[in-house]
Amino acid sequence: MTHIVIIGTGLAGYNLARELRKRPEEIELTLITRDDGAFYSKPMLSNGLAKQKQATDLPMGDADKMRADLKASILTHTAVTAIDRETQALQLDNGEQVKYDKLVIATGANPIRFPIDGDGSDDVLVVNNLDDYARFRTKLEEKTKVKSSAKSSVAIIGPGLIGCEFANDLAQAGHAVTVIGPDEAPMSTLLPTEVGRVLEKALSDLGVNWCLKLTTSAINKIATGYELVLSDGQTVQADLVLSAIGLRSDISLAEAAGLECQRGIVVDRTLQSSDENIYALGDCAEVEGLVLPFVMPLMNGARALAATLCGESTKVSYPAMPVLVKTPAMATVVSPPARDAQGEWELTKLDNGIKALFKDGERLLGFALLGDAVSEKQALTKELPSVLS
Numbered sequence: 001m002t003h004i005v006i007i008g009t010g011l012a013g014y015n016l017a018r019e020l021r022k023r024p025e026e027i028e029l030t031l032i033t034r035d036d037g038a039f040y041s042k043p044m045l046s047n048g049l050a051k052q053k054q055a056t057d058l059p060m061g062d063a064d065k066m067r068a069d070l071k072a073s074i075l076t077h078t079a080v081t082a083i084d085r086e087t088q089a090l091q092l093d094n095g096e097q098v099k100y101d102k103l104v105i106a107t108g109a110n111p112i113r114f115p116i117d118g119d120g121s122d123d124v125l126v127v128n129n130l131d132d133y134a135r136f137r138t139k140l141e142e143k144t145k146v147k148s149s150a151k152s153s154v155a156i157i158g159p160g161l162i163g164c165e166f167a168n169d170l171a172q173a174g175h176a177v178t179v180i181g182p183d184e185a186p187m188s189t190l191l192p193t194e195v196g197r198v199l200e201k202a203l204s205d206l207g208v209n210w211c212l213k214l215t216t217s218a219i220n221k222i223a224t225g226y227e228l229v230l231s232d233g234q235t236v237q238a239d240l241v242l243s244a245i246g247l248r249s250d251i252s253l254a255e256a257a258g259l260e261c262q263r264g265i266v267v268d269r270t271l272q273s274s275d276e277n278i279y280a281l282g283d284c285a286e287v288e289g290l291v292l293p294f295v296m297p298l299m300n301g302a303r304a305l306a307a308t309l310c311g312e313s314t315k316v317s318y319p320a321m322p323v324l325v326k327t328p329a330m331a332t333v334v335s336p337p338a339r340d341a342q343g344e345w346e347l348t349k350l351d352n353g354i355k356a357l358f359k360d361g362e363r364l365l366g367f368a369l370l371g372d373a374v375s376e377k378q379a380l381t382k383e384l385p386s387v388l389s
Contacts, residue, residue, distance in 0.1 A: 012282025037063030202330030337366030
């Protein structure tokens, strides 16, 4: 019986396991995770505050339930320290080994951290998993309790997609929010500047303060929390500091094992790495130069990879996959054009929102829809080319 081992129990790891169990083939299945193995949706982490969701409210099943549902061995609170490709064995941090016939690396991505001066820089929080969210909620509640009736203030470093989602969530929950970043406007890697400014105004109306075209030079502890010194010399005071400057694929295990890596673990269209017995899925995988840290690519990948692992070599394909940004202050859907796409943005302002279409002549290659324009998402998506056909 083939033994398939999956490193990681995030959406990628668990969805692959589910796809494998839908198939008739008998396989031995083992999942290994550094956390408690609870199944939850990572995108829920950035909109749980306004919904009054504690970390314990987000999981849809604990490790025991997942073991039963998947008929799998799930090793929790266990780290893989090395991959021995020659013997096809994983070295664990408890000294044990796990052998595999086929291995899938689904380790996701880690928050990017830039060095910042000051004695408060080590206290900067990130929210990239359930434990991070629990820690953030606890500290936020502690600060709020100390201030009695007043809500806490949070400085968010990074005005990208995740930073904007947290800014909306925190402000909607009544907290004072300041977003800091070097960009001209929010979500500059996904939205044209004029479109980003529409989102900026909507979040401003919710109470979010912006310090754009600026970086954080230092974070110092003060009696009430932290003082951030910005690149122009001005200061921002906050009870907590949250970093949301982006994610980087977790390729440490793969690199140490000698697998080909660039921005992610380099895999072919069947998600096979440079080792014929090792595959990668999700935020850590790089498929034809694409690293796509969103849910739909990993769902498509999980279905294709399950077939491949069961003997039906299947190439992954990605249709157009618009991303719904969780900013209820201004509904936002974006399907960015390919990085090397040639064309221009055409903007149409609406009473509530804006429509931006990226075109090469008559061909639609991407869009950004805000407010009332979101209603056109379905029709416009049909016009887009596939991301990977």
